[in-house]
Amino acid sequence: MFSLLGGVFLGWSLGANDASNVFGTAVSSKMVKFWTAAFLASAFVIIGAVLSGQAGIETLKGLTSIDLEQAVISSVAAAITVTIMTLLGLPVSTSQAVVGSILGIGIMNNQLNLAGLGKVVACWIGTPIGAAILSVLLYYVLGKLYNRAGLNLFESDALIRILMIIAGSYGAYVLGANNVANVTAVFVGAGLISVFYAALIGGLSIALGILTFSKPVMETVGKKLVRLDPFSALIVVLALALTVHFYTLVGVPVSTSQAVVGGVLGIGIIKGVNTVSRQTLRNILLAWFLTPVVACFFSITINFIIHLHYIPYH
Amino acid sequence: MFKFLFKKEQHVQKLIFEYLDTMKLCQDSFLKALQSCLFNGALCENFDFFIKQTHKFESKADDINDEINNLMYGKALIPDSRGDILGLLGAMDEIPDLFERILYMIQTQRLIVPEFLIEDIRDLIRISLECCDLLARQATALFEKTEGIRALLNTIDTNESHCDHIERRIITKIFESDMNPLQKLQIKDLIVEMGDISDEADRVSRRINIISMKRRV
Numbered sequence: 423m424f425s426l427l428g429g430v431f432l433g434w435s436l437g438a439n440d441a442s443n444v445f446g447t448a449v450s451s452k453m454v455k456f457w458t459a460a461f462l463a464s465a466f467v468i469i470g471a472v473l474s475g476q477a478g479i480e481t482l483k484g485l486t487s488i489d490l491e492q493a494v495i496s497s498v499a500a501a502i503t504v505t506i507m508t509l510l511g512l513p514v515s516t517s518q519a520v521v522g523s524i525l526g527i528g529i530m531n532n533q534l535n536l537a538g539l540g541k542v543v544a545c546w547i548g549t550p551i552g553a554a555i556l557s558v559l560l561y562y563v564l565g566k567l568y569n570r571a572g573l574n575l576f577e578s579d580a581l582i583r584i585l586m587i588i589a590g591s592y593g594a595y596v597l598g599a600n601n602v603a604n605v606t607a608v609f610v611g612a613g614l615i616s617v618f619y620a621a622l623i624g625g626l627s628i629a630l631g632i633l634t635f636s637k638p639v640m641e642t643v644g645k646k647l648v649r650l651d652p653f654s655a656l657i658v659v660l661a662l663a664l665t666v667h668f669y670t671l672v673g674v675p676v677s678t679s680q681a682v683v684g685g686v687l688g689i690g691i692i693k694g695v696n697t698v699s700r701q702t703l704r705n706i707l708l709a710w711f712l713t714p715v716v717a718c719f720f721s722i723t724i725n726f727i728i729h730l731h732y733i734p735y736h
Numbered sequence: 737m738f739k740f741l742f743k744k745e746q747h748v749q750k751l752i753f754e755y756l757d758t759m760k761l762c763q764d765s766f767l768k769a770l771q772s773c774l775f776n777g778a779l780c781e782n783f784d785f786f787i788k789q790t791h792k793f794e795s796k797a798d799d800i801n802d803e804i805n806n807l808m809y810g811k812a813l814i815p816d817s818r819g820d821i822l823g824l825l826g827a828m829d830e831i832p833d834l835f836e837r838i839l840y841m842i843q844t845q846r847l848i849v850p851e852f853l854i855e856d857i858r859d860l861i862r863i864s865l866e867c868c869d870l871l872a873r874q875a876t877a878l879f880e881k882t883e884g885i886r887a888l889l890n891t892i893d894t895n896e897s898h899c900d901h902i903e904r905r906i907i908t909k910i911f912e913s914d915m916n917p918l919q920k921l922q923i924k925d926l927i928v929e930m931g932d933i934s935d936e937a938d939r940v941s942r943r944i945n946i947i948s949m950k951r952r953v
Contacts (some may be wrong), residue, residue, distance in 0.1 A: 451814065451815050452814075452815060453814045453815070561953070564953075565953030566953075568953050569952055569953055572881065572883070573951075574878065574879055574880055574881055575817060575820075575821075575878055575879055575947070575951065576742075576745055576746075576748075576749050576813075576879065578951055579745065579813050579814055579817045580742050580745060582814060583742075583814060651816065651950070652814050652816050653953050
């Protein structure tokens, strides 16, 4: 069970970082109190992980055969990658780091499920594009309904707040369902735990990250989206949740951060303004390529170092 | 359906309507003060009483405004709406201040309006106060239902142009008259202040329209 600590750490950092994608806007703009958001997010992450996390776990588990030692190596490699990319200020995706590190193990074992890998990469490309398309559609459809409702200032304010809480909770549910595979799938592959326990432990570790360390991230990261008006911010969170939910059903862990960027881009397309700077887009593209490559490199390197043997010179 | 979740917001809404009612009372006292004296050609006994009344309602409006501010800083409403309402009430609060300032001006400078200006001033005040009534209706529309905001803005705008026209006509008459120069300047200042009522109402009305437009997707 001690071997699970690497995964739990990864889950903790995932919760601390990615909760801001679903509740960041609401918390940093003081629409929802941090603790309300944190408890809702934690509860829904666990529910999502346990009820709908199995598909993603099966996909990652199926990328290559893995033993317990390699599972620990891949967790550590992914955690190191996430830490380094965060320190470099690049928008890192835990899903890409985990897949990259599993890929490294697969290369070492000379055994890779290329079809599975192809499906994962296709979903990575589809995440921001899907979120952008969805945010455009949602903006037009829900916007029409919202305008037709003829709400006064207080009613529209109350409606946006309630929907923000519902969308945030739904976002947390899909975050747990989709990303729990990143945390504990390798340990299922290594035969250490069952799929159910992997989902439960993964969900709990993500929730721990949300409760203990997501406040500063929510308050700072969420502010990037506050420049959007409240309705657009709601659409971005909804687009994120629906996109990630779709990939959860497909069974591929994707990045909620990339889904948020896609959603914000969609709003920019509708309003004809630059909601995301070129620098941010460049960083995302760079991180998109670098994260799996760096994780793969670390995974191979750690594996290589561990298997070095001292041969005394005679 | 979810009203029980938004008690602070409901309280803010109630206070805003209370504010609008107080503004109306302040406006009525202002008009009574002008009717009792200015249009009669001399200061009368009731004038001081109506000034006190105007001041009382102006202070009450300030108190309500402060209470709304406190509720807003206590995190009622989403930040976007918070900023809009605080800005709107801040701008609206200029109008009772103007009522009070005009009355104090007449009281402290012992102003007596010459006979030949009374009809024009009566018109200026009537249309300016009509602007204030329309503004209150427009604010009610913003906080109760959303229809008619643009139409009210157009009417206020037309009235404001009319007031500007009357204001220019009065000032021209003042400087064409044989009043002494000091009196000319005093009455001109009074007319400019009176003209500011419709200008302010027009400014607030535009703000309400923007707030309403911002909420359309």
